[in-house]
Amino acid sequence: MKEKDDNQEIENQDILQDLSEQGKTDELLEMFEELPTMDVAEFMEEKPLDEVIEYLKKLDLEDQGRIFSDFSLDLQLKLFHSLDRRTFANIFGQMFSDIRADLYQELTKEEQIELLPYLSKKVREDVIILSAYPPETAGGIMTTDFATIFADMTSSEALAKIRNDAPSKDMIYYIYVIDHSMVMKGLVTLKDLVMADPKTRVTEMLNEFFVSAEVNEDRESVAQKIEKYDLVAMPVLNSLNQLVGIVSHEEAIDIIRKEETEDMEKFMGIMPSENDEEYMSTSSFHHFKKRVVWLVSLAAIGIISGMIINEYQSVLEHFIILAMYMPMMAATGGNTGSQAATVVIRALSLGEIDDKDWSKIVLKEMRISFMLSVCVALLTYFKIAFLSFHSLLPEGFTMVHIGGVISLAIAIQVITSAVIGAGLPLIVRRMGGDPAVVASPAITTIVDITGLLIYFSTASLILGIS
Amino acid sequence: MKEKDDNQEIENQDILQDLSEQGKTDELLEMFEELPTMDVAEFMEEKPLDEVIEYLKKLDLEDQGRIFSDFSLDLQLKLFHSLDRRTFANIFGQMFSDIRADLYQELTKEEQIELLPYLSKKVREDVIILSAYPPETAGGIMTTDFATIFADMTSSEALAKIRNDAPSKDMIYYIYVIDHSMVMKGLVTLKDLVMADPKTRVTEMLNEFFVSAEVNEDRESVAQKIEKYDLVAMPVLNSLNQLVGIVSHEEAIDIIRKEETEDMEKFMGIMPSENDEEYMSTSSFHHFKKRVVWLVSLAAIGIISGMIINEYQSVLEHFIILAMYMPMMAATGGNTGSQAATVVIRALSLGEIDDKDWSKIVLKEMRISFMLSVCVALLTYFKIAFLSFHSLLPEGFTMVHIGGVISLAIAIQVITSAVIGAGLPLIVRRMGGDPAVVASPAITTIVDITGLLIYFSTASLILGIS
Numbered sequence: 001m002k003e004k005d006d007n008q009e010i011e012n013q014d015i016l017q018d019l020s021e022q023g024k025t026d027e028l029l030e031m032f033e034e035l036p037t038m039d040v041a042e043f044m045e046e047k048p049l050d051e052v053i054e055y056l057k058k059l060d061l062e063d064q065g066r067i068f069s070d071f072s073l074d075l076q077l078k079l080f081h082s083l084d085r086r087t088f089a090n091i092f093g094q095m096f097s098d099i100r101a102d103l104y105q106e107l108t109k110e111e112q113i114e115l116l117p118y119l120s121k122k123v124r125e126d127v128i129i130l131s132a133y134p135p136e137t138a139g140g141i142m143t144t145d146f147a148t149i150f151a152d153m154t155s156s157e158a159l160a161k162i163r164n165d166a167p168s169k170d171m172i173y174y175i176y177v178i179d180h181s182m183v184m185k186g187l188v189t190l191k192d193l194v195m196a197d198p199k200t201r202v203t204e205m206l207n208e209f210f211v212s213a214e215v216n217e218d219r220e221s222v223a224q225k226i227e228k229y230d231l232v233a234m235p236v237l238n239s240l241n242q243l244v245g246i247v248s249h250e251e252a253i254d255i256i257r258k259e260e261t262e263d264m265e266k267f268m269g270i271m272p273s274e275n276d277e278e279y280m281s282t283s284s285f286h287h288f289k290k291r292v293v294w295l296v297s298l299a300a301i302g303i304i305s306g307m308i309i310n311e312y313q314s315v316l317e318h319f320i321i322l323a324m325y326m327p328m329m330a331a332t333g334g335n336t337g338s339q340a341a342t343v344v345i346r347a348l349s350l351g352e353i354d355d356k357d358w359s360k361i362v363l364k365e366m367r368i369s370f371m372l373s374v375c376v377a378l379l380t381y382f383k384i385a386f387l388s389f390h391s392l393l394p395e396g397f398t399m400v401h402i403g404g405v406i407s408l409a410i411a412i413q414v415i416t417s418a419v420i421g422a423g424l425p426l427i428v429r430r431m432g433g434d435p436a437v438v439a440s441p442a443i444t445t446i447v448d449i450t451g452l453l454i455y456f457s458t459a460s461l462i463l464g465i466s
Numbered sequence: 467m468k469e470k471d472d473n474q475e476i477e478n479q480d481i482l483q484d485l486s487e488q489g490k491t492d493e494l495l496e497m498f499e500e501l502p503t504m505d506v507a508e509f510m511e512e513k514p515l516d517e518v519i520e521y522l523k524k525l526d527l528e529d530q531g532r533i534f535s536d537f538s539l540d541l542q543l544k545l546f547h548s549l550d551r552r553t554f555a556n557i558f559g560q561m562f563s564d565i566r567a568d569l570y571q572e573l574t575k576e577e578q579i580e581l582l583p584y585l586s587k588k589v590r591e592d593v594i595i596l597s598a599y600p601p602e603t604a605g606g607i608m609t610t611d612f613a614t615i616f617a618d619m620t621s622s623e624a625l626a627k628i629r630n631d632a633p634s635k636d637m638i639y640y641i642y643v644i645d646h647s648m649v650m651k652g653l654v655t656l657k658d659l660v661m662a663d664p665k666t667r668v669t670e671m672l673n674e675f676f677v678s679a680e681v682n683e684d685r686e687s688v689a690q691k692i693e694k695y696d697l698v699a700m701p702v703l704n705s706l707n708q709l710v711g712i713v714s715h716e717e718a719i720d721i722i723r724k725e726e727t728e729d730m731e732k733f734m735g736i737m738p739s740e741n742d743e744e745y746m747s748t749s750s751f752h753h754f755k756k757r758v759v760w761l762v763s764l765a766a767i768g769i770i771s772g773m774i775i776n777e778y779q780s781v782l783e784h785f786i787i788l789a790m791y792m793p794m795m796a797a798t799g800g801n802t803g804s805q806a807a808t809v810v811i812r813a814l815s816l817g818e819i820d821d822k823d824w825s826k827i828v829l830k831e832m833r834i835s836f837m838l839s840v841c842v843a844l845l846t847y848f849k850i851a852f853l854s855f856h857s858l859l860p861e862g863f864t865m866v867h868i869g870g871v872i873s874l875a876i877a878i879q880v881i882t883s884a885v886i887g888a889g890l891p892l893i894v895r896r897m898g899g900d901p902a903v904v905a906s907p908a909i910t911t912i913v914d915i916t917g918l919l920i921y922f923s924t925a926s927l928i929l930g931i932s
Contacts (some may be wrong), residue, residue: 264808
């Protein structure tokens with residue numbers, strides 16, 4: 001056996017590539033069976049379509065179905081269009097049921113109707129039922145590849161039934177115990193069955209208090225339960241408590257990734273989509289719609305910034321130098337506020353903190369931002385000394401005055417922004433909302449406004465103008 | 467059996483709560499064994515410490531270890547300090563090995579030395595070895611709870627060995643095949659063994675091309691492999707190819723969550739930490755250090771904004787109204803740029819797009835931002851008409867001029883910002899870096915500068931002043 005290293009994936013690709021270049025088709029086909037299907041799928045993904053079809057034809061049907069399941073949707077669709085209906089239907093019948101249903105939904109109505117007659121009754125029903133559930137529910141992500149036994153079986157009878165059924169089932173680590181009308185009674189693990197005395201009845205080892213999902217349950221809640229209870233798979237029940245499918249842990253990882261994207265988009269002021277959309281396949285107009293609401297709303301609120309500057313127009317006319325530091329004031333406030341919000345939102349969502357601790361959190365952010373404010377204020381003072389030394393100032397004012405005023409204002413701005421950035425998500429959570437909706441652009445806009453108020457009131461107060 | 471619903475977790479808590487309030491201790495203890503340990507752990511988490519100790523004492527040792535493993539680190543440490551060393555050591559010996567090693571590392575050197583003599587040789591060695599690996603490596607997250615067999619066994623001998631070993635092993639869905647010096651030869655699934663004829667030798671069903679991690683491999687790469695290959699667990703090998711541990715799928719989910727936090731922090735200009743730190747337990751000074759570098763650097767770069775305004779001081783003195791719309795110019799640019807960057811970074815990290823497609827992506831962002839720019843420009847024009855109708859203007863200029871200039875400038879700013887926000891992550895990826903380092907604050911600062919340049923050059927060009 002070859003030395004294992006970090007780059008096993010690349011190594012596996014190399015094995016396949018070498019065999020393919022040397023024309024050793026038999027060894028290649030053997031490797032297709034030995035290597036993880038994902039590696040085989042990736043290898044084929046890079047090949048011309050007719051070569052892929054050649055390879056598939058030489059494999060047995062079960063392997064075809066597994067490898068096909070690991071292909072990208074793009075390649076799956078290309079093969080659908082290239083293969084004759086019967087050949088495709090055979091592979092389709094061997095695919096994992098959840099991936100199969102996803103592919104089916106990508107076909108046009110006409111293509112679906114064309115395909116259905118070629119499918120076995122079992123596959124046809126399965127694909128139609130799975131496609132009927134909305135994609136964001138447990139039903140929309142579940143698979144029907146699971147193994148069932150009856151409660152009155154002995155452990156050896158149960159194992160025999162699994163041996164008999166399982167070649168078509170991928171997930172047999174949890175065995176679901178049902179009655180004759182498919183109502184779920186509990187579960188046993190394959191481990192329980194293997195460890196048990198062959199004569200033990202399933203009832204004796206039955207877990208009745210299992211964790212399950214309701215078929216219409218939100219997929220995020222499903223993923224969270226799988227994560228919380230460390231499950232390999234979770235049963236999905238309909239309203240009659242009948243077992244209709246299972247959601248596997250890999251599906252949970254997938255959902256966590258998707259929800260992560262949604263949270264990040266929300267935080268950046270992009271409206272989440274109802275369906276999972278890929279960047280390129282989403283139209284520009286749809287992208288536009290997802291971004292425009294926040295962008296225009298915030299630009300509209302920016303009206304307040306304009307009004308404040310308008311109010312202090314005379315100060316600005318006297319000290320045009322103040323205009324020079326307005327952008328820095330706004331940017332630093334926005335950055336500090338967004339940093340604080342990010343940290344608090346993540347800590348809330350990971351359960352590290354609770355909105356009940358708000359006073360401690362705000363106090364902590366005040367301490368942190370005090371240290372930040374000292375650094376930023378010092379920098380600002382030196383910047384003004386360096387950059388504006390020769391600026392014209394009204395009679396009686398020196399650079400020391402102006403530098404002091406601006407540095408002080410920016411220090412206050414840093415602390416205020418951190419408190420606002422940390423406080424807003426806490427308030428939203430308190431009111432029962434999702435803290436991630438306190439988008440970073442919103443915080444930026446708010447601290448722009450507070451920043452200008454701080455800036456001009458500090459200046460007019462200390463410099464004694466209005 | 468009770469009706470299943472969405473709130474099964476709450477329901478389970480209610481069952482326990484009711485039994486506890488009614489003082490039905492026997493039924494309660496029975497339920498502790500029936501319900502998922504996570505629910506039991508959560509129930510105890512809310513109880514006073516002495517009550518928790520009472521409950522634990524009444525359970526058998528294996529259940530104690532399982533429930534203890536699901537406690538928060540906080541409660542684990544409290545119990546360490548409350549229980550006598552021998553009682554604690556017994557529970558400790560029954561914990562899951564990875565969680566046990568994590569707890570061990572939280573103890574002080576003195577506490578560790580105090581505890582060690584009470585542990586069995588096996589537990590002692592296990593905990594010391596697991597604690598020796600850095601937390602960000604495969605070794606640092608792996609567990610030693612796995613089942614092994616030898617290649618020359620028959621399937622029934624293998625099952626017998628597993629039956630014999632497994633009560634102490636949690637993960638027996640993958641069975642690892644080793645030689646007598648622990649070198650890993652391959653793996654079989656429990657499914658393979660159960661399905662096989664009892665006389666079949668393990669060699670015949672051995673998967674030799676398994677996916678594995680090297681003990682020093684970065685944990686993120688481990689999680690990605692588990693995700694890619696849909697594994698329930700992945701073996702971890704040392705440099706001699708000896709099997710030293712396994713990383714389970716629940717650990718992979720955990721890592722994905724942590725890396726997600728790191729990415730989001732990076733994107734917000736917060737330096738990632740080397741260890742996993744909780745918000746509250748991290749000192750304010752440490753929080754400060756994580757944020758200050760970006761904040762001060764960006765404030766320093768803000769010097770350029772100041773210089774540009776300085777350059778156009780005379781324009782600003784003539785048209786003080788331009789100052790009023792500077793904050794909106796900066797904010798809208800920052801928001802557009804961050805939105806575009808978020809979308810592109812996510813699409814890159816999910817593999818939806820590739821940096822090779824840069825021209826298509828930039829073109830798409832131009833189309834999207836063109837639509838956004840029309841909306842924002844119209845809004846700006848009406849805003850100026852409404853807000854600045856009575857502003858004083860130099861002779862020969864009307865509000866129509868000024869409104870047109872500012873709206874045009876903001877439209878150009880929106881498009882430029884989107885292109886910069888989408889382009890920077892693509893450039894970083896092209897140069898082989900992590901696109902998430904293109905922090906939103908950095909984009910905001912850059913588009914502040916380009917925005918001011920656009921603003922003043924448009925104004926001076928069209929209004930004919932300099």
